Amino acid sequence: MSPRGDRPMVPRADFKSYYGRPIVRPAPWTHDVAAYLFTGGLAAGSALLAAGGQVTRRPRMRRAGRVAALGALAASGYFLVADLGRPDRFHHMLRVAKPTSPMSMGTWALSAFGVAAGAAAVSEAAPLLPSRFVRRVAPPVGAAAGLGAAAVAPVVATYTAVLLANTATPSWHAAYPELPFVFAGSALASGAGIGLIADPAPPARRMAVLGAALELYGARRIETTKGLLSEPFxxxxxxxxxxxxxxxxAAGVAGAVLGRRSRVVSALSGLSLLAASALTRFGIFDGGMASARDPRYTVVPQRSRLAAKIDNRQNGETSGG
Structure with missing residues (x-):
């Protein structure tokens, strides 16, 4: 109603598209992809944890990180193949290296990470083998492989964020500056969770605080600074x-900082951080998919950008004249 009580003659826009279909086609992904995002981040964070244990000479932390990295990587590969449909599709992506493609670069990074993380994890079992030569060679090979996996881990942790932001999905695309922070922080926090369960030493606690800070900062920015495109989150x-x-x-970090003398509290904190990382990845995934299904998240930002361009052009002509 207008201030004078008149009824508007034009009905309110409802942002429907032809045949009721979304304007942007949602990515044909299932929650296998969300699980892939989580396990890939966990593998990267665990490799960084293992490298920290290696450098600070904490064998339990190193061992837990290496084994967790290999296990999470195997799970990540399973979920990726489940989404691709056939295992040979992953192999086909290795036929070419395309620097402008996040998927291509991510495939190569994941492959290099897998070789290094696998060698580091296998070296942990070398002392149990009967061969004296293998027992002598395995530690230096495992040390080099562990550091190599840690060097590639930041790319493995964040390339999926670039992959999501590179799609036409409105809310993912708008969040491209913050998604790498969320994914990097989530990876660090999940790796720290493994450390808090296996060996709650200071490196794992510091890693938990840093990861949580990055994750919460990025997620908060996504939820508050994208205008209408923050709404799906x-x-x-x-x-x-x-x-x-x-x-x-928050609970995991509080337990990591305050529960230093309790293995039970530390383990519960680690489980909280692992669960939090999984929920964050699934939440980001669901929010982006929701933004693709609703035409409003495509139409309204486009109209706003077009109106801003027209205003800037008119202001430029006015000032130039």
């Missing part, structure tokens, strides 16, 4: 997952 299923992840992250 603050409503619906995505909002529930992200809120739960945020609460578990």
């Amino acid at each position: 603050t409503t619906g299923q995505a909002a529930k997952l992200l809120r739960a992840g945020r609460a578990l992250t």
Whole structure:
């Protein structure tokens, strides 16, 4: 109603597209991809944890990190192949290296990481083997492989963020500056969770604090600075997952900092950080998919950008004249 009580003659826009279809085609991904995002980050974070244990001479932390990195990498490969449909599709992506393609670069990084992480994890079993030569050679090979995996781990942790932001999915695309922070922080926090369970030493606690800070900073920016495109992350299923992840992250960090003398508290903190990392990845995934399904998240930002361009052009002509 207008101030004078008149009824508007034009109905309110409802942002429907032809035949009721979304304007942007949602990515044909299932939650296998969300699980792939989590396990890939966990593998990268665990490799960094293992390198920290190696450098600070903490064998339990090193061993736990290497084994967790290999296990998470295997799970990540399973979920990736489940999404691709056939294992040979992953192999086919290695036929070419395309620097402008996040998927191509990610495939190569994941392959290099897998070789290094696998060698580092296998070296942990060398002392159990009967061969004296293998027992002598395995530690230096494992040390080099562990550091190599840690060097590639930041790329493995964040390339999936670039991959999501490189799609036409509105809310993922808008969040391209913050998604790498969220994914890097989530990877560090999940790796720290493994450390808090296996060997709650100071490196794991510092890693937990750093990871949580990066993750919470990036997620907060995504939820508050993208205007309408923040909405899919603050409503619906995505909002529930992200809120739960945020609460578990805070609980995990609090336990890591305050529960230094309790192995039980440290282990519970580690489990909280692992669960928080998974919930955060699933929340980001669900929020992006929701933004692709609703035409409003495509139409309104496009109209706003077009109006801004017209205003800037008119202002430029006015000032030039």
